[in-house]
Amino acid sequence: MNSNSKLTFSNPAFRVLKKDGEPCRRLLDELFLLNYSARPFADDVYLYLPLTRRPNGDELSTLFSRLSHLESFALVSSFSQEGNESGFENILLEKFVVDAAFSAQEKQPTVFDILGYAVAYEMVGDIAVIDDKSVSEKASETVSEIAAAILAAHSGIRTVLLSRGPVSGEFRIRDLEFIAGADKTATVHKEYGCIYNIDLARAYFTPRLSTERSRILSQIHADDFVIDMFAGVGPYSVLIAKNAQPKTVIANDKNEAAVSLLVENIAQNKVKNVVPLNLDAVDLAKEYAGTGDHVIMNLPHNACDFLDTAVKLTKAGGIIHYYAMTSDDDLFDGEIEKIRATAEKQRRSIEVIEKRTVRSYAPHQYNICLDVRIC
Ligand SMILES: C[S@@+](CC[C@H](N)C(=O)[O-])C[C@H]1O[C@@H](n2cnc3c(N)ncnc32)[C@H](O)[C@@H]1O
Secondary structure (H helix, E strand, O other), rough: OOOOOOOOOOOOOEEEEHHHHHHHHHHHHHOEEEEEOOOEEEEEEEEEEEEOOOOOHHHHHHHHHHOOOOOOOOOOOOEEOOOOOEEEEEOOEEEEEOOHHHHHHOOOOHHHHOOOOOOOOEOOEEEEEEEEHHHHOOOOOOHHHHHHHHHOOOOOOOOEEEEEEOEOOOOOEEEEEEEEOHHHHHHHEEEEEEEEEEOOOOOOOOOHHHHHHHHHOOOOOOOOOOEEEOOOOHHHHHHHHHHHOOOOOEOOOHHHHHHHHHHHHHOOOOOOOOEEEOHHHHOOOOOOOOOEEEEEEEEOHHHHHHHHHHHHHHHEEEEEEEEEEEEEOOOOOHHHHHHHHHHHOOOEEEEEEEEEEEEEEEOEEEEEEEEEEEE
């Protein structure tokens, strides 16, 4: 590269510490802000993710709220370079100008800024769901004050609900109480370029598994036959069908309401290779035994009850993605033994490909995933 040459980006870039690159990349992708025609680049400390355009107010507030735990991030408005020490042939960097408007004027207060303490809540589409544990710990503040802070901090949120306890029952649904804003439980949620109709009162959904869904997606090859035994409204199935060119995705759930949302989500994401089914998962083996290249078992509290069916569904060399809740005194081994014992009863063997802690669930309790090949 000619060291006198100069390249100026008219669009901004998002700057984060290198170690925080992946969650930022995913969020920018989810907001349709990532510029895939320009290459990300890095210096010794930071990663710079090129954007297609400057984020709007709602997007800025989403970035601030979802990334508030990071040590550092900024919108970089322009850059240039002398020389090519960074190794990016098409990019010349001279200096980085951090957009002051982003960091100073456009920063909306966070819920923490308003209340002075952290509150656990998740955002699904335009609904925020407060975790009731964080409310009981803060007796001095009322739930409606917390809701008002959430509405003030997130201009995209229209409804605040309180979740009374964790998801429960066969269909893993939350007991929800309306707190503020528009009284509704249905919303539209975007994740990795897919759009999902969600009804939190009728079917399970959490955005907290988005990274996990993308990890599974990365393992699916073209023409794979995928069986999503506990598909819910379809966040694994639709994502895979849209991005991996599988032969077929069998998307099954016993909850009729989940399947009717799944059918809507298949249609609105224009995926043609998903077969929605409303069966008890144990019945899947009647038709699909020995077909699965990938069998997804996202029913962490009792996936072990369905292992016999899952092994039957998996073709020789296929992979079961097995989710479970375990404690830190035995994160993986006990569950691996259950899978091994079930496989051996069917004269099959296993090879553990990956052991992974997906997220912390409660003190000393973890949601784990095992990717296990069934030979
Ligand atoms: C933890 S949720 C996961 C849903 C979805 N995979 C997701 O990530 O959003 C588990 C799902 O399994 C469904 N389910 C529970 N028991 C089932 C069974 N016996 N057969 C089929 N689906 C079942 C529930 O209705 C629920 O939607």
